[in-house]
Amino acid sequence: MFPFTYTRATSVHEAIEAGERGGRYIAGGTTLVDLMRETVERPRALVDIVGLPLSDVSATPRGGLRIGALARMADVAADPVVRQTYPAVAQALELSASAQLRNMATIGGNVMQRPRCAYFRDVSAPCNRREPGSGCSALEGYNRTHAILGTSEHCVATHPSDLAVVLTALEATVHMVGPEGRRATPIGQFLLQPGDTPDREQDLRPGELIVALEIPPLPRPLRSGYLKVRDRESYEFALTSVAVALHIRGGVIHTAKVAAGGVGTIPWKLPAVEQHLVGRRPSPDLWAQAAERAADGARPLVHNGFKTELLRRTVERQLRIVGGRS
Amino acid sequence: MSTDVQEPELQPEEGRPSPLSRRTFIAATGTATGVAVAAGVTGSGTRPVSATEDVASELADGTTSQVSFLLNGRRQSLVVDNRASLLDLLRERLDLTGTKKGCDAGACGACTVHVDGRRVNACLTFAARLDGAQVTTIEGLAPDGDLHPLQRAFIEQDALQCGFCTPGQIMSGVACIREGHTESPEEIREWMSGNICRCGCYVKIVRAVDHVATGGR
Numbered sequence: 001m002f003p004f005t006y007t008r009a010t011s012v013h014e015a016i017e018a019g020e021r022g023g024r025y026i027a028g029g030t031t032l033v034d035l036m037r038e039t040v041e042r043p044r045a046l047v048d049i050v051g052l053p054l055s056d057v058s059a060t061p062r063g064g065l066r067i068g069a070l071a072r073m074a075d076v077a078a079d080p081v082v083r084q085t086y087p088a089v090a091q092a093l094e095l096s097a098s099a100q101l102r103n104m105a106t107i108g109g110n111v112m113q114r115p116r117c118a119y120f121r122d123v124s125a126p127c128n129r130r131e132p133g134s135g136c137s138a139l140e141g142y143n144r145t146h147a148i149l150g151t152s153e154h155c156v157a158t159h160p161s162d163l164a165v166v167l168t169a170l171e172a173t174v175h176m177v178g179p180e181g182r183r184a185t186p187i188g189q190f191l192l193q194p195g196d197t198p199d200r201e202q203d204l205r206p207g208e209l210i211v212a213l214e215i216p217p218l219p220r221p222l223r224s225g226y227l228k229v230r231d232r233e234s235y236e237f238a239l240t241s242v243a244v245a246l247h248i249r250g251g252v253i254h255t256a257k258v259a260a261g262g263v264g265t266i267p268w269k270l271p272a273v274e275q276h277l278v279g280r281r282p283s284p285d286l287w288a289q290a291a292e293r294a295a296d297g298a299r300p301l302v303h304n305g306f307k308t309e310l311l312r313r314t315v316e317r318q319l320r321i322v323g324g325r326s
Numbered sequence: 327m328s329t330d331v332q333e334p335e336l337q338p339e340e341g342r343p344s345p346l347s348r349r350t351f352i353a354a355t356g357t358a359t360g361v362a363v364a365a366g367v368t369g370s371g372t373r374p375v376s377a378t379e380d381v382a383s384e385l386a387d388g389t390t391s392q393v394s395f396l397l398n399g400r401r402q403s404l405v406v407d408n409r410a411s412l413l414d415l416l417r418e419r420l421d422l423t424g425t426k427k428g429c430d431a432g433a434c435g436a437c438t439v440h441v442d443g444r445r446v447n448a449c450l451t452f453a454a455r456l457d458g459a460q461v462t463t464i465e466g467l468a469p470d471g472d473l474h475p476l477q478r479a480f481i482e483q484d485a486l487q488c489g490f491c492t493p494g495q496i497m498s499g500v501a502c503i504r505e506g507h508t509e510s511p512e513e514i515r516e517w518m519s520g521n522i523c524r525c526g527c528y529v530k531i532v533r534a535v536d537h538v539a540t541g542g543r
Contacts, residue, residue: 074444099507
């Protein structure tokens with residue numbers, strides 16, 4: 001690990017000033033410390049933000065949910081308001097990492113997670129995210145766990161967060177504050193596909209800090225849930241995952257929000273699936289027809305062709321689980 | 327364990343031999359208590375500093391921090407290299423070797439300790455961040471000469487073979503019981519999944535946690 005200076009920010013203002021001067025924010029540290037030890041990350045100055053007052057979780061006036069960026073994963077998952085209003089959020093969090101890591105990691109940091117691609121983590125391997133222009137080792141390498149959607153010739157790594165899949169399905173907003181004031185952007189635009197600049201992973205400007213993630217109000221009653229498919233039962237990243245939220249009234253689906261994880265370079269919204277559901281009556285056939293559209297545009301690599309069918313089946317199963325009780 | 331003798335954060339970068347041994351470094355920093363740690367991230371603090379540079383320049387560059395925290399109920403005040411993990415601090419400087427280093431990457435749970443009452447991975451915790459914290463390790467779980475009920479349960483249930491993961495399992499298990507995630511063997515397995523056992527003693531580990539959770543002792 002390379003040496004670095006360490007300071008604790010005592011206010012958001014102080015943090016932003018330090019961030020603008022090149023300081024790197026550290027919250028839970030569960031990704032950053034690990035990557036620093038691997039020398040993938042080499043910050044020269046760490047700015048500890050974990051003491052800032054950004055950990056409130058609260059219902060918004062019209063029935064949405066605002067989660068402070070520094071709330072710990074474990075605390076958000078256990079929050080009664082979260083569990084009651086958006087069970088998918090609690091489910092995604094509890095299916096992530098381990099109890100120890102969830103005690104440390106924050107919500108803002110969870111969304112900011114860097115790829116779990118083995119080549120990204122191996123500083124002896126070419127990787128365009130780590131060293132732009134050096135090449136992508138996964139394209140010709142072992143790519144069983146990699147993405148089939150949103151890839152480019154420069155990078156095929158998946159976004160590792162479970163929570164971000166739910167936030168993408170529910171069209172959450174990322175609230176930031178920076179040297180030029182406050183700003184908000186939809187999570188679908190905040191997380192960036194690799195394209196020609198795989199090293200740019202988020203729409204964050206120098207010194208900007210995530211202060212909260214906000215889920216907009218959705219019509220009630222709302223059923224939501226998160227399903228994660230992986231190589232082992234617990235403590236593992238997703239091969240595929242699906243977040244579903246449905247508002248069913250009078251036997252008809254009025255609102256459908258669906259996104260998938262483990263398959264995209266960012267959490268993958270599934271508008272074709274959503275559109276097929278809205279205005280129709282729940283039935284086993286409907287779930288199957290909608291799920292047929294889940295992998296539209298997929299471009300499998302040598303070792304991850306199975307994800308195309310697995311994604312369709314994961315979507316179908318989760319639609320049945322969430323919507324099948326009408 | 328021979329692997330424990332190394333202190334990764336003081337390893338020089340590949341191909342750059344360091345003139346500074348770990349012991350020299352610790353001796354030097356140990357006498358530096360009270361030296362003000364540069365607070366800013368400006369000026370020389372942002373300069374890339376190689377681990378091969380001498381101690382004086384590292385101190386001046388603010389790459390060490392003064393921390394004071396409660397460890398197993400006793401106050402510890404010391405200067406630490408900012409790169410030092412709580413795990414390495416415990417094992418290499420404070421002689422508390424009950425906390426084990428398995429993966430050093432947050433993947434195995436062998437280093438589980440309690441910080442402010444919550445189970446965390448000591449390998450992913452910079453010691454410099456612990457100012458004001460309360461840390462409990464396996465050594466501080468029960469009064470001297472006594473065992474925690476879960477330690478006794480591990481013995482009675484024979485919930486270990488090599489024992490390397492056991493301190494982490496027990497620290498995690500104590501927290502799991504306190505959190506109330508022990509309604510069924512399945513729930514215990516899920517909430518203990520951050521602790522890997524290479525010997526495969528999971529059935530007996532779950533039994534030990536369940537035994538204590540249900541008031542078996």
